[in-house]
Amino acid sequence: MMRGKSASAARPRAGTSQPRRFSAPRTATKAAAAVGSSPSGELSRQLESVTLRNFFSDAPALNPIGEEAPAPAPAPAQPHPVDADVPMEDKDCCILSQDFFCTPDYLTPDAPPLANSFDSDKENIPCPKSPEKSVARSKRYKRDCSPKDLRSVSLSELDEQELTPVPCGLCQDDSEEEQMVRPSLQKRGSIVPQSARTLRSQVTPPPCIKNPYNADPRIDDGVFNVRQGKSSGSSPSIGAYGLSRYRSDFHEIEQIGRGNFSLVFKVLRRIEGCLYAVKRSIKELHSDRDRRLALKEVQTLVALGNHENIVGYFTSWFETEKLYIQMELCDRCLSMNGNPLLKHEEALELLYQVSKGLDFIHGRGIAHLDVKPDNIYVKNGVYKLGDFGCATLIDRSLPIEEGDARYMPPEMLNDEFEHLDKVDIFSLGATVYELIRGTPLPLSGPQFTSLREGKFALLPGRPIQFQNLIKLMMDPDPTRRPSAKEILRHPIFEKLHQGSGPGEDVEQLHPIFRSRQ
Ligand SMILES: Nc1ncnc2c1ncn2[C@@H]1O[C@H](COP(=O)(O)OP(=O)(O)OP(=O)(O)O)[C@@H](O)[C@H]1O
Ligand SMILES: [Mg+2]
Numbered sequence: 001m002m003r004g005k006s007a008s009a010a011r012p013r014a015g016t017s018q019p020r021r022f023s024a025p026r027t028a029t030k031a032a033a034a035v036g037s038s039p040s041g042e043l044s045r046q047l048e049s050v051t052l053r054n055f056f057s058d059a060p061a062l063n064p065i066g067e068e069a070p071a072p073a074p075a076p077a078q079p080h081p082v083d084a085d086v087p088m089e090d091k092d093c094c095i096l097s098q099d100f101f102c103t104p105d106y107l108t109p110d111a112p113p114l115a116n117s118f119d120s121d122k123e124n125i126p127c128p129k130s131p132e133k134s135v136a137r138s139k140r141y142k143r144d145c146s147p148k149d150l151r152s153v154s155l156s157e158l159d160e161q162e163l164t165p166v167p168c169g170l171c172q173d174d175s176e177e178e179q180m181v182r183p184s185l186q187k188r189g190s191i192v193p194q195s196a197r198t199l200r201s202q203v204t205p206p207p208c209i210k211n212p213y214n215a216d217p218r219i220d221d222g223v224f225n226v227r228q229g230k231s232s233g234s235s236p237s238i239g240a241y242g243l244s245r246y247r248s249d250f251h252e253i254e255q256i257g258r259g260n261f262s263l264v265f266k267v268l269r270r271i272e273g274c275l276y277a278v279k280r281s282i283k284e285l286h287s288d289r290d291r292r293l294a295l296k297e298v299q300t301l302v303a304l305g306n307h308e309n310i311v312g313y314f315t316s317w318f319e320t321e322k323l324y325i326q327m328e329l330c331d332r333c334l335s336m337n338g339n340p341l342l343k344h345e346e347a348l349e350l351l352y353q354v355s356k357g358l359d360f361i362h363g364r365g366i367a368h369l370d371v372k373p374d375n376i377y378v379k380n381g382v383y384k385l386g387d388f389g390c391a392t393l394i395d396r397s398l399p400i401e402e403g404d405a406r407y408m409p410p411e412m413l414n415d416e417f418e419h420l421d422k423v424d425i426f427s428l429g430a431t432v433y434e435l436i437r438g439t440p441l442p443l444s445g446p447q448f449t450s451l452r453e454g455k456f457a458l459l460p461g462r463p464i465q466f467q468n469l470i471k472l473m474m475d476p477d478p479t480r481r482p483s484a485k486e487i488l489r490h491p492i493f494e495k496l497h498q499g500s501g502p503g504e505d506v507e508q509l510h511p512i513f514r515s516r517q
Contacts, residue, residue, distance in 0.1 A: 208251050211273030218275055218329075223251060223268055245319055250278060257333065259374070261389065266329060276314065277329040284321035294323045300391040301325075304364060309357030311377060311386035330377035330384060334435060339373075342435045344462060345496075350376070351432050351469075352493050353383040358424050359484035361385075367394050367420035370403025371427035373435060394420045406441040407431060410452040410476050422478035425487070429473030436462060452476060465492050 210224045246252075250267040256277065257264035264279045285291045301313035312328030332339070334350075342350065354376060361368060368375075370390040377384045390403045400420070402412050409426035411419070430451070434441045436459055442448040450456075454476050459467055469490060475481050482490075 208268055208270045209273050214272075214274050216275055219268065219273070220253075223253070224273070245317055246278065246280075246324055250276070252278075259387065275329045277327045279325040279327060281322045285318070285323060286321060291318070291323070296391065297388045298323070298325060300366060300388040304361060304366065304388075307357060307360045308382060309353050309384055310360065311384045327386070328379070328384075330379040330386070332378055333386075334373035334376045334378065334383075334431075336373060336434070336440055339435075341438045342432075344436075344466070347432055347436050347462075348466070348493065348496055349381075350383050350435070351428070352488065352496060354385060354428055354431075355484045355487040357383075357385040358421075358428065359488060361391075362394065362421040362424070362484055365394050366391055368403075368424050368427075369401065369420065370407075371424050371431060372404050372407045373431055374404075376431065392420065396420065403427070406434075406443055406448075409474070409478065411478055413452075419478035421483065422481045425473050425481045425484065426475075426478070429470050429481075433459075433470050433474070463492075 208223050210221075249271075250269055253266045253268060253275075255263055256266045257279075261283070262279045262281055264277055267276055267278050268274070269276055281294055283290075285294055298313075298316045301310075304310055304313075306312065311330065314326040314328075316323060316325045318324070354371070358368070358371075368385060368388065368391050370387060371385065375385065375387040377386050390401050392398045392400050396417055400417055402408055402423075405413070407427040407430040409423055411417075412423055430441060433456075441451070451474065454471065454474065456467075456471055456474075459470075469482075469487070469492060473481055473487070
């Protein structure tokens with residue numbers, strides 16, 4: 001008998017021990033049993049090659065010139081640097097380089113430097129080599145790190161001082177050239193390295209600058225009229241809430257979404273004058289495990305790259321133990337709340353476009369595993385798949401976490417993971433079914449079971465060909481469900497996108513569609 005998962009079942013997810021609603025745990029052990037290997041071992045191995053020191057809390061603090069700072073004295077309790085519940089003012093912000101935050105872009109599409117579980121080229125990823133110690137470097141004058149000298153250089157003084165190395169007394173092998181230079185440097189007293197001077201000059205006001213090439217009607221002009229100088233001026237202050245990349249780079253306009261694990265904000269990137277969505281984890285990610293789990297979503301988005309029907313990804317970073325993900329801003333999601341019933345043409349368009357997104361991600365060996373109305377966004381009439389927090393590799397070499405049970409096929413509820421791409425097909429069928437019916441799908445009970453046995457109530461007013469397609473997508477047997485590519489070739493879309501599909505090759509049609517030609 002089919003084992004139904006109840007709401008009490010928990011799915012461990014990024015940054016929290018809080019269960020994901022309606023989901024069940026998928027441990028590495030279970031996945032390992034399925035494939036006879038240890039996916040968790042593989043994941044750990046790959047992730048271990050990731051250098052996380054700079055932004056993980058246990059990393060030694062780096063000062064702006066890149067040397068290890070002395071252990072800080074215990075500080076009095078501060079308000080949390082960034083929290084949506086704590087309103088912040090522009091005046092609390094200043095722009096600082098990412099070097100200063102020591103929170104580098106974690107992954108960006110242009111130059112992902114990390115071992116990524118979702119990258120297809122997984123073998124022999126060379127580790128970047130440390131720069132070789134050059135003689136010149138090793139002989140460079142060290143700066144005097146005595147507490148006395150440190151105290152004597154305040155941040156505000158940095159830009160008034162010259163780079164003035166003082167010998168530390170440890171450099172016994174100085175070259176002749178350096179020996180000649182040293183006396184003149186000694187006379188000048190203290191040290192302010194060029195990097196610190198550069199850093200100091202990067203502390204500039206963070207205006208919201210209007211972009212004349214991007215006349216986005218969604219941006220309220222009032223944002224640009226705020227007086228900018230007051231936020232920093234010539235004497236930048238770090239502000240009561242500390243340094244925040246989020247607050248420095250973005251002007252928060254409003255909260256636009258809330259999931260079980262994240263808050264999503266509509267933001268203006270100050271220096272671009274363009275809108276984005278920034279997703280921030282709700283819980284602080286204290287443990288390594290939490291942070292690594294949270295990064296799965298980022299890694300997937302980076303591995304996927306751009307596609308019209310996948311939400312666009314820009315960058316991500318850790319700040320105050322939370323993960324921030326900067327994404328393309330969409331108009332809304334398809335959640336049942338507040339959205340009108342889908343008309344037939346809209347349902348066809350949704351099915352077609354999300355199938356294109358699924359075809360793209362499945363072609364890259366990735367399954368989404370949480371396709372549902374909440375995770376499909378619309379932007380200018382284009383449907384986009386978002387929330388890759390459950391995504392995994394179709395070959396089952398990574399742990400499997402299932403998404404919302406209301407959209408899960410029977411085999412997932414029975415821990416059968418042989419056809420993970422077909423899980424997405426079932427979920428998309430269930431999503432469309434729910435959106436055209438207009439009533440939420442059940443989480444349990446007789447109707448929940450009937451749907452997973454292929455027993456459907458007819459959808460009045462919908463073409464029978466369309467209903468058959470949805471029914472086929474929700475077939476209890478995953479091997480009978482069409483692939484995303486096969487859905488795109490269904491004759492039902494002929495009128496919708498003449499010539500824009502992957503082709504009309506009848507041989508490539510799903511057998512069931514072929515027989516109907
Ligand atoms: N790029 C975006 N543009 C517009 N709205 C978005 C965007 N990303 C997310 N949202 C909104 O925020 C909501 C929550 O986002 P998301 O689903 O990614 O969070 P989550 O915590 O991972 O959710 P879940 O509870 O499904 O795990 C979405 O349902 C959607 O309404
Ligand atoms: Mg979601």
